[in-house]
Amino acid sequence: MTEATIRDVAARARVSVASVSRALNGLNNVRGDTRDRILAAAEELGYVPHAGARSLSLARAHSIGVVLPDLHGEFFSECVRGMDREASRRGYLLLLSNMHDESDRAMKALRAMRGRVDGLLVMAPHVAPELLKEALSPALPAVLINCRQATPTRPSLRIDNHAGAEAVVRHLVASGRKRIVHLAGPEGNVDARERAEGYCRSLEALLPGTAPVILPGDFNESAGDAAARRILAGEIACDAVFAANDMMALGCLHRLREAGIAIPETIAIAGFDDVPLARYLGLTTVQVRIAELGTRAVARLLDQLEGKMQGNEEVLLTPELVLRGTTATNSQI
Amino acid sequence: MTEATIRDVAARARVSVASVSRALNGLNNVRGDTRDRILAAAEELGYVPHAGARSLSLARAHSIGVVLPDLHGEFFSECVRGMDREASRRGYLLLLSNMHDESDRAMKALRAMRGRVDGLLVMAPHVAPELLKEALSPALPAVLINCRQATPTRPSLRIDNHAGAEAVVRHLVASGRKRIVHLAGPEGNVDARERAEGYCRSLEALLPGTAPVILPGDFNESAGDAAARRILAGEIACDAVFAANDMMALGCLHRLREAGIAIPETIAIAGFDDVPLARYLGLTTVQVRIAELGTRAVARLLDQLEGKMQGNEEVLLTPELVLRGTTATNSQI
DNA sequence: TTGTATGCGTTATCAC
DNA sequence: GTGATAACGCATACAA
Numbered sequence: 001m002t003e004a005t006i007r008d009v010a011a012r013a014r015v016s017v018a019s020v021s022r023a024l025n026g027l028n029n030v031r032g033d034t035r036d037r038i039l040a041a042a043e044e045l046g047y048v049p050h051a052g053a054r055s056l057s058l059a060r061a062h063s064i065g066v067v068l069p070d071l072h073g074e075f076f077s078e079c080v081r082g083m084d085r086e087a088s089r090r091g092y093l094l095l096l097s098n099m100h101d102e103s104d105r106a107m108k109a110l111r112a113m114r115g116r117v118d119g120l121l122v123m124a125p126h127v128a129p130e131l132l133k134e135a136l137s138p139a140l141p142a143v144l145i146n147c148r149q150a151t152p153t154r155p156s157l158r159i160d161n162h163a164g165a166e167a168v169v170r171h172l173v174a175s176g177r178k179r180i181v182h183l184a185g186p187e188g189n190v191d192a193r194e195r196a197e198g199y200c201r202s203l204e205a206l207l208p209g210t211a212p213v214i215l216p217g218d219f220n221e222s223a224g225d226a227a228a229r230r231i232l233a234g235e236i237a238c239d240a241v242f243a244a245n246d247m248m249a250l251g252c253l254h255r256l257r258e259a260g261i262a263i264p265e266t267i268a269i270a271g272f273d274d275v276p277l278a279r280y281l282g283l284t285t286v287q288v289r290i291a292e293l294g295t296r297a298v299a300r301l302l303d304q305l306e307g308k309m310q311g312n313e314e315v316l317l318t319p320e321l322v323l324r325g326t327t328a329t330n331s332q333i
Numbered sequence: 334m335t336e337a338t339i340r341d342v343a344a345r346a347r348v349s350v351a352s353v354s355r356a357l358n359g360l361n362n363v364r365g366d367t368r369d370r371i372l373a374a375a376e377e378l379g380y381v382p383h384a385g386a387r388s389l390s391l392a393r394a395h396s397i398g399v400v401l402p403d404l405h406g407e408f409f410s411e412c413v414r415g416m417d418r419e420a421s422r423r424g425y426l427l428l429l430s431n432m433h434d435e436s437d438r439a440m441k442a443l444r445a446m447r448g449r450v451d452g453l454l455v456m457a458p459h460v461a462p463e464l465l466k467e468a469l470s471p472a473l474p475a476v477l478i479n480c481r482q483a484t485p486t487r488p489s490l491r492i493d494n495h496a497g498a499e500a501v502v503r504h505l506v507a508s509g510r511k512r513i514v515h516l517a518g519p520e521g522n523v524d525a526r527e528r529a530e531g532y533c534r535s536l537e538a539l540l541p542g543t544a545p546v547i548l549p550g551d552f553n554e555s556a557g558d559a560a561a562r563r564i565l566a567g568e569i570a571c572d573a574v575f576a577a578n579d580m581m582a583l584g585c586l587h588r589l590r591e592a593g594i595a596i597p598e599t600i601a602i603a604g605f606d607d608v609p610l611a612r613y614l615g616l617t618t619v620q621v622r623i624a625e626l627g628t629r630a631v632a633r634l635l636d637q638l639e640g641k642m643q644g645n646e647e648v649l650l651t652p653e654l655v656l657r658g659t660t661a662t663n664s665q666i
Numbered sequence: 667t668t669g670t671a672t673g674c675g676t677t678a679t680c681a682c
Numbered sequence: 683g684t685g686a687t688a689a690c691g692c693a694t695a696c697a698a
Contacts, residue, residue, distance in 0.1 A: 003472045004449070005675060016685045019678060031683060048470070050448030052389050053675030056690045061385060063449070070414075073609065077410040084431055093445060097415055098620075112426060114336070115383030115691080116396070116449075137381070139336045210375040250613075265405065276406065280610060288460075327650065338691060349669045354693055364667060388690030390675045448675080 004045040007063035013041035024049065050263065056237070063093035064301060065120045067106075070098060072219075072247065074275045075290055082294025083121065090302050092118075099124050114140070118164055118184045121145060121299045122126045125190045143301045147295065148190045152312050155304065157297050160316040161191055161272075164286035165198025167321040168242050169286070175327060177240040177268055181213040183252065185244035192219070195244045195272060217248050223252025231267070232259050237266055241328070246271035246278045253326060256265045263328050268327040272319075282325030293317060336471035337378040346374035357382065357408045365395045365605075395566045396426035397634060398446035398453045403431060405552075405580065406610045407624055413507040417626025423635055425451075425649065432457050444524055447473070447597060451666045452634045458523045460620040478626065481523045485645050488637065490630050494524055494605075497619035498531025500654040501575050504617070508660060510573040514546040514587065517561050525552070528605060546571070550581050557584025564600070565592050573660070579604035579611045579618055584615065586659060601660040605652075615658030626650060630662055 001182060010017045015034060018039075022030045041047075055061040066083060068076065071096075082092070087094055095117050097109045106127065120142035122130055125323060129150040135141055136154070146155035172180050182199040185192025200212045213236065217223035225242060228251070230236050243249035249271030261267055271278060271301040274287035296315070303310060339357075343350045348367055355363045356371040363371075374380075388394040399416060401409065413427070420427055428450050430442045439460065446453060453475035457465055462483040469475055469487070477489035505513050515532040518525025533545045546569065550556035557576060561584070563569050576582035582604030586596060594600055604611055607620035629648070636643060 001472055003470065007675080011667075017676080018678085018685060018687090019683085021683090025677085029683060034683080048444050050446040050675050051445065052448040053387055053690090054448070055388055056674090056678040056692095057678080059690070063526075066429075073410040074406040076413075077404070077406040080409075080413070080429070084429065088431060088442075092626070094429040096399075096413070096417065096429050098421060111381050112384065114381040115385040115387070116394075116426070136479050137336065137379070139334055214393070244669095277610060277613060289609070302621065330542060339693095340691080350692080351670080351694075355668090358693080361669065367667080383691050385691080389676090389690090389692085390692045392674070394678090443675060 003050070004047045005323045006047070008045055008047065009047050012045060013036045013037045029166040034263070048196050048264070061116055061118050062091060062240045063095050063117050064298065065095045065097065065117035067097050067099045067109055067113070067122045067124070069121065069123060069126060070101070072275075075273065078290035078296040079123075079269065082291030084294075085291070086295045086298040086302070086333050089144045090298075092298075092302065097329065099127070101126070103127065103131055103135075110135045110137075117242070118305050121297050121301060122147060125192075125299075126188050128184070128188075141301060141304050143297050146191055151312075152314055155300055155312050156314045157293060157300065157308060158314055158316050159191065159288055159293070160318045161194035163316075164204040164288075164321070165195045165242070165271060167319075168272070169199055169202035170206060170282075170284060171321060171323065172268060172270065172327065173202075173243065175268070176268040178207070178210070179213075180240040180242055181215060181238040182208075183215045183217045183224060183243040183248050184240055185248075186218045197240060204292070217244060219245050219247060221251035223246035223249045224253070225255045225306060228252045228255030228259070229258065232261075234255075241267060241269045243269070243271045245273045246273045246283060249283055249285065249326075250277060250281060253281065262329050270327055274322055278322075284324045284327040285322055286319045287322045288319045289317065337380045338383070339380070341378055342371065342375045345378060358376045358452055359447045364529060374465050377456075381653070394449055394451050395424060396428050396450050397631065398428045398430065398450035399444055400430050400432045400446075400455045400457070400663050402456060403434070404457060405608075408606065410432065411623035412456075412627040413564035413611045415624030416631045418527065418624070419628045419631040419635070423631075425631075425635065432460070434459070436460065436464055437470075443468045444576075445471075451638050454630050454634060455480060458525075459519070459521050461521075462566075474634060474637050476637075477632050478630050479524060485647055486641060488645050489647045490626060490633065491647055491649050492524065492621055492626070493651045495531040495534070496649075497537070497605060497621075497654070497661045498528045498575070499535040499651040500515075501605070501617075501619060501654075502532055502535035502560060504654060504656065505575065505601060505603065505660065506535075506571045508601070511540070511543070512571045513540075513573040513575055514548060514569060515640040516548045516550045516576040516581050518581075519551045522552075529643075532575060549576060552578050552580060554580045554584035557581035557586070561585045561588035561592070567568055574600060574602045576602070579606045579608045582616055582659075585611060585616060586614065588625060597658065597660050601659055606615065607655055611655075611657070617657045617660040618655055619652045621652045622650065 006017050010020045023035045099106050123145040125146045129148045144154050184196045215227045253269050269287040274285045278285045339350050345351045356368045367613050431534045432439050456478040460477045462481045477487050515531050548560045586602050604618040607618045
């Protein structure tokens, strides 16, 4: 009950394995009738080429490694969906692995890819540039997604967090908010850092003289809840909260509403990412096209693999501000 | 700048490739000092074994193929997360592929796994049993998840949809509902069918004489919206809607609320799955532990691969009813 | 303990 | 057009 090999097909068709290989790969240097015999034999045996052996011989695995951190639901699935779309369109499979927080397990995950994939897609917003560079084999093409990079030695894709944050602050200021606080993401995370930077810069530009107020957070809903409690306790005075991601914004929104605070009248709230929940709950946020991020990352990697080189520049995807109820400006300004 | 092979290591350590292999794989039949030389050489060259070659030689790829349909966000990510947890714990990688709707692409996806994986995890609630059986090579171990199966020839995992549906109906009846309609999922989908069956059976058992009313749906939010419109138009008389999944329930909920219908007073609504949105919006639903489904599927497959055979029985995971606001019974009964 | 040789399933380079 | 045969990178049975 073991799988038929190319030799079995050759024996049955009374030809050499070379001819089988040629016939099955559509080369034209094989006579019509022998080709037919071979195809028939393969069909009868239910022959399927052994991809592992094939890739060893061709030095091409036709699959790409995807190493992602522990992402929350929608973000993860959208990203993988986008990647899979482009990959399967171009005949590649995705080999998935987690970029664990402990850097030594992360290194292992990267090493495990060697010899099974033609290239790597790495998303590691929390990993230090040197560590990442060290863990990546120079021999294996890779596209970096939302990674910190000391010097741009790899092609990379990034969300333009500065632009997104600026759009939020601009909107809040335009709708009359004076005391905008920022609820930050985890330390060491590039996205979080850049969103905070964007907040600070825009505040300085649009509301000169106003000191930025940054509350610590970790991208989890509970951090938003905690921030809301501090606001309710009177520790923080503000008329707008800009959270570094949607989950924190929603945690904050939930708690404030429950305490009877009028949203957006008393306090406006905005997030970042535009997860489906944000749409449902009417949260103003910055829409990041995750699936597109994945699709483009794959496209970039495969272009590189197939010789259509593009250099190592960093491509920035500009996110879009989505206005919803938590900052509604109808009666304002 | 090409990757070092075992031969490079052998040359540098002045030993044969056999010794390198032995040393690196931790066999004890190699002298201490030569082992050290080898390890040092490997380290200096940054040698990482070529997994492809290794698996060809060992006839073990240490990775498993995962073929999923086009799942909505949370379901997909939770499932993969659960799988990855168990897989990486036991030293396996996940090779991902989409089970497309067109059965011929689906077959291709399955074939593409040959020679790269040690076993398959297949979720295909929409695929006919014969087609599925035909597409699966008997030589490749596989665990079926939420699949229809004529005769149980493969180990499989399933959600106990009957039990879940029954729990919902029982709850609705207990809280005084008399006219419960069911909003069904797509035809041909096992989960959808079983939930509808569970609804019918429970209705017959708990509300004898009441004719079941089943509205067509497709698991999408818009189907819930459409059903709500029919209810609002007076086409359907009911005091409770049990949707075959959460998204439809939420679509229905949204539309009814917008039309001023009191939920749950006038109409109660329940879903199935317990996606995060359900929790946020207070939707009564049936909680399916997706991640656990993935984890157990992997465990089952690896047990089989590692010789701990378990037979081909179908394991049912019992979901749990989660009571929330859309069916709240405080003032009822 | 160590080395040589063979095989894993393909593809590719030669001859014929 | 077709068939041997040498890679691909590794593991291992067998010799030494």
